[in-house]
Amino acid sequence: MEFDLSKKHCFYFNETTKIPHGSRNEKALSDYIVNFAREHGYQYRQDELFNVLVDKPASPGYENCAPVILQAHIDMVNEKNKDSDHDFERDPLELYVDEEGWLHAKGTTLGADDGSGAAYMLAILDDQTLKHPPLQCIFTVMEEIGLIGASNLKAEDFHGRKLINLDSGGEVETTVSSAGGARVQIVHSLQKEANDLPAYTLEIRGLLGGHSGGLIHLERGNSNILAARILKEMSLNGIALSLVRFSGGLKYNAIPREADVTFVSSFPFEEIEASLHKTEAAIKEELEFSDPGFRAQLTKADPEPYRITEKISADIIDYMYLMPNGLMHRSLKLDGLTSASLNAGVVITEEDQLIIEDLIRSAISSHTDTLISKLELLASVFGFEVKVGERYSGWNYSEKSELREVLRKVLAERGKELVERATHGGLETGVFKGLVPDMDIITYGPIAEGEHTPDEKLDLTSFDRSYEILTEVLANCR
Numbered sequence: 001m002e003f004d005l006s007k008k009h010c011f012y013f014n015e016t017t018k019i020p021h022g023s024r025n026e027k028a029l030s031d032y033i034v035n036f037a038r039e040h041g042y043q044y045r046q047d048e049l050f051n052v053l054v055d056k057p058a059s060p061g062y063e064n065c066a067p068v069i070l071q072a073h074i075d076m077v078n079e080k081n082k083d084s085d086h087d088f089e090r091d092p093l094e095l096y097v098d099e100e101g102w103l104h105a106k107g108t109t110l111g112a113d114d115g116s117g118a119a120y121m122l123a124i125l126d127d128q129t130l131k132h133p134p135l136q137c138i139f140t141v142m143e144e145i146g147l148i149g150a151s152n153l154k155a156e157d158f159h160g161r162k163l164i165n166l167d168s169g170g171e172v173e174t175t176v177s178s179a180g181g182a183r184v185q186i187v188h189s190l191q192k193e194a195n196d197l198p199a200y201t202l203e204i205r206g207l208l209g210g211h212s213g214g215l216i217h218l219e220r221g222n223s224n225i226l227a228a229r230i231l232k233e234m235s236l237n238g239i240a241l242s243l244v245r246f247s248g249g250l251k252y253n254a255i256p257r258e259a260d261v262t263f264v265s266s267f268p269f270e271e272i273e274a275s276l277h278k279t280e281a282a283i284k285e286e287l288e289f290s291d292p293g294f295r296a297q298l299t300k301a302d303p304e305p306y307r308i309t310e311k312i313s314a315d316i317i318d319y320m321y322l323m324p325n326g327l328m329h330r331s332l333k334l335d336g337l338t339s340a341s342l343n344a345g346v347v348i349t350e351e352d353q354l355i356i357e358d359l360i361r362s363a364i365s366s367h368t369d370t371l372i373s374k375l376e377l378l379a380s381v382f383g384f385e386v387k388v389g390e391r392y393s394g395w396n397y398s399e400k401s402e403l404r405e406v407l408r409k410v411l412a413e414r415g416k417e418l419v420e421r422a423t424h425g426g427l428e429t430g431v432f433k434g435l436v437p438d439m440d441i442i443t444y445g446p447i448a449e450g451e452h453t454p455d456e457k458l459d460l461t462s463f464d465r466s467y468e469i470l471t472e473v474l475a476n477c478r
């Protein structure tokens with residue numbers, strides 16, 4: 001198998017790999033698409049973030065068909081092996097094909113996520129022999145860093161009510177639902193007082209963590225929530241304590257694996273440790289099959305001149321002990337799909353405030369609303385303030401989809417059965433659904449593996465076949 005540049009989709013994929021296009025660095029590739037549209041005489045628009053929207057008229061006989069929108073993101077995740085001296089700002093990717101027919105980039109990500117989708121659109125725009133309804137090709141930017149390009153679009157930007165998103169692989173698979181989300185900051189201002197009590201550090205270690213979209217249903221431990229529980233159970237055991245600082249987790253969208261809490265108490269080390277061991281043993285049993293590496297450890301710390309007041313310490317611990325977290329709802333329609341969850345991903349103690357960074361995910365916005373409301377109600381009891389940050393829509397499963405049935409039919413004609421998938425992660429499709437609620441959306445793409453790592457590879461046979469299937473789907477949209 002060679003990478004045959006006489007095929008249009010291969011030619012254009014190769015073009016994308018010559019132009020560096022990591023997230024926030026899409027201008028050059030965006031301009032390439034603009035030039036391409038201009039040379040072909042197509043109507044186009046490039047917005048201030050460098051999203052590009054290109055219209056191609058229907059092929060003869062399809063003029064009266066409902067328009068179809070194709071969409072892919074043009075940014076890629078820049079990752080390279082430690083020994084690679086690749087410069088992602090300047091160097092073209094170095095492509096090669098392995099013995100099994102997979103396309104790779106030497107030492108770096110390949111950017112088939114989502115260069116394969118962009119290449120499909122350019123190939124379709126460049127091919128006047130294809131049959132299709134009026135087409136709009138939308139090239140979005142900054143998908144990988146928070147769906148930013150998609151979120152900059154407006155309802156009136158979409159020239160149709162059918163959309164094929166080309167950012168999902170599998171050749172016979174299509175996504176039918178994705179989660180929306182809301183970032184929430186929960187903040188408590190701090191009052192401190194002089195301290196002469198001994199200080200201790202509680203460390204939570206050994207948890208598995210993982211992405212809060214894909215893995216929240218696995219009942220893994222959340223280090224922040226577990227630390228709060230251990231501290232709460234100390235106080236239920238009669239041990240008075242005040243916090244000095246609480247820190248845990250690294251990213252709001254990752255299940256936190258570690259937490260470090262410094263606190264002071266007049267109670268003897270042995271008594272505090274005994275309480276810790278009791279709770280630790282209980283948690284170990286609860287997590288035996290989901291997160292077996294969990295451990296908690298208490299050590300004596302250096303003296304601390306200040307402590308957070310006992311009242312505020314108790315408010316913080318009680319809030320975190322009670323706050324809803326983890327899997328909330330699962331779908332009974334789509335097997336294994338989480339339909340609502342929360343992740344208290346990060347806790348930071350600053351000079352005068354403590355901040356909990358939470359991410360709510362749900363395919364249905366009423367779930368998100370209710371969970372925000374619960375966090376707020378609880379916050380009002382314990383003196384916290386809740387700040388709701390960026391929010392994006394979910395894509396809830398819809399029973400009926402004309403596009404999905406066309407794809408099913410085209411695959412069936414080739415003896416293949418369509419596989420429907422749903423994700424608890426966020427996708428651009430959710431943003432589009434939020435903008436145009438009656439949009440019929442499917443996702444489609446070739447088989448690829450190792451996205452976001454230097455092992456990323458694209459199955460070239462599947463790249464060819466999926467392109468044929470996609471163009472057949474368009475020909476069947478009439």
Ligand SMILES: [Zn+2]
Pocket residue numbers: 073113114143167
């Ligand atoms: Zn992608």
